[in-house]
Amino acid sequence: LYNDTVMDHFMNPRNVGEIEDADGTGVYGSPVCGDMMQVQIKVKDDIITDAKFKTFGCGSAIASSSMATTMIIGKSVEDALEVSNKKIIDELGGLPAVKVHCSVLADHAIKSAIYDYAQKN
C-alpha cells in the first residue's frame, strides 16, 4: 500500500516537535478525518531556517509533513509557498488515493504558518 519513501518518513519522521520562539505558527484541521496539524517555522533574512510539525494524524499525515518540512527548510518564504500538495506527494513517490487528504494537512498548515509570519512582519 505504501512505498519505501513513505514508510521511511513514517517510521523516522523528520522535524517532529515544536519551536519555542517560532516566527510563524500554523494549525489546520482536516474536514475529512478531523485530524489536526501544527507547523512552526523559524525565518531569518526571508529564509526558512527551521520547521517543525506536530500531529495526532495518521501515517500519511506524518510522512507528508515530514517530507514537506524537509522541502521548505532552506527555501525563501516565497519559494516555500510553491511547495504544493502535489509536489509533496510526488516527492514521496505517491500516496494511495484515499490518503491524499492527509497530505493536505501539511500543505495547509505550512501556508498558515507562513501567513502568520507575514502578518507579524
Next chain:
Amino acid sequence: LYNDTVMDHFMNPRNVGEIEDADGTGVYGSPVCGDMMQVQIKVKDDIITDAKFKTFGCGSAIASSSMATTMIIGKSVEDALEVSNKKIIDELGGLPAVKVHCSVLADHAIKSAIYDYAQKN
C-alpha cells in the same frame, strides 16, 4: 483535545504487531479516512489469550485499538463480542466527536478477527 489515557495509549501503545500463528485475523478499512486496521487473535479453550493490531491510522485509531486489544485479552470469544465501540471510548475516558470514527476501526477489526476464528472452527 485528548485526555491522559488516550495520550498514554497513543505514546505507549499495547499489543502492536502480528501473531505468526494467529487463530483469527480481521482487517477493516475506514470509509471515512481510508485507514486500515488489522487485528489478530490467539484463542485457547474459547478464551482469547493474545491479540495484536497493526495500523497506519491516526492517534485515535492507535489509542482505541491499544485499549480494545487490552480489553479482549483474557475474555471468552463471546464476551469479547460485547466490547463495543462505545465501551472502548468509555474506557479511554472519551474521544473528540470528530475522532469517534477512528475507534470504529478497532471494533470492526476485532469482530472480523473473531468471525475469521469462528469460520475456521
